[in-house]
Amino acid sequence: MALVIKEVTKRYQDFVAVNNLSFKIEKGEIFGLVGQNGAGKTTTFRMILDLQETTKGEISWNGKSIHSIDRDLLGYLPEERGIFPTMPVEDQLYFFGELRGCKRKDLKKDVEYWIKRFELEDKRKAKAETLSKGNQQKVQLIASFIHKPEFLILDEPFSGLDPVNKDLLKDAILALKENGTTILFSSHQMENVEELCDHLCLLKQGVSLFSGSLLDLKKQYGKTKLTIRTEMTVAELEALAGVKHVQMGKEQFTLTLEDESYAKEIFDIVSNGGYIEKFSLDYLSLDEIFKDKVGGSNV
Template structure:
């Protein structure tokens, strides 16, 4: 295991920002830390980076207290952006890499590769202030890992990116993982967490509501999401045993069941010798689970 957070608490006078938080991130893993604004995510990141001390508990990397490791092992993309407006793109990347102890010669191959990988070749000599918000985000992202850190923290990395650039970023994150980088990231876009992470921690007001496998979290709810296309009315579906809620989509119904065991009876009732265009039973999405656990929404 690479990073271990054990019973970590952070208090500010009478306010507890993080309360007895524990989770483990394995080497080479992408791990999601999710929660509403103010849940304690950024505070946790800052304690890992040793920018703030823990009130209680320990944080270790490879068995060594996080305070005692070589800081160049870490990379960090903060939610608040911070590149230099008047500095050229490639100069930014060399600058941040040299701050982390790399020589210009060592950095050249990485700078050239990632500028090309993020489709910034024509912006290489451009000042950051002339770039679009999305391109500025790409530059800052590259700057966070240009020194090839062993552990990388990404706080809202998809902010300001269009769908094409989001896919580009996801590909880069997976590439870093394949190269052995351990990644901890936060995003309010649950589909990104669901797509990239095998494990996660769900925070609410500094308290962990769940830490572990995404699949195990889904199994807690069971396969209770039933999507169907039928000529039956919403009222008829709502009256069926085991149906808690019915959401009317554009061309389909999405039913929330009390238990997946009711699906067979619903299928038999709907089928009755008729053609069924769609009948799909699945786990809830992470977004739906998040709303239930954090927002108290019914799912």
């Protein structure tokens, strides 16, 4: 295991921000830390980075205490963004790389590569304060990994990005993974976690509700999401055995079942022995599971 969080608690006087948290991250994987605001994600990141002490518990990287490792092995994109407003883009990237012990001549190839990949070539001499929010975020992201860290923490990296820039960021994260970087990130946008993560930890008020693979989490619920296209009414669908909830879309219905065993009977009724245009049974999305785990849903 690359990173091991073992029974970690962080207490601020009478407030417990993280409570007996444990999870493990394999080398070279992407791991998601998921939870609402105040769930303890950023506190956990700061303890991993040794910016805050644990109240109890142990954090280790490759078998060594997090307190004793070379800090340049780590990269961090904080949720609270902060780059130098009057410093040109290119200079920022060299500055942060040199701050992490890299020589300017060794940084040149990577600086040029990421400026081009993130479509910042016409902005390289521009002051950061003149950039759009999306471009500022791209600069900060590059700065977090320009020194090629072994372990990268990204706190809400997709916040405020348009779809095109989100795709650029996702491609970059996957490229870093392919090159062996271990990545831990948080996001309120569950589709990003679902698309990128090998494993995840679901937090609620500092407590882990689940830690493991996304598929294992989905299997806890089974295939209970049924999407169909039919002439039947909502009332008729709600009256079917095993149907907990019916949501009407523009051209189809989404049914939540008590369990997947009811699907065959529903198929027979809806198709009535003939053709049915759409009938798709699947696991719940991470977003649906998150809402159910954290509270308040029809799942």
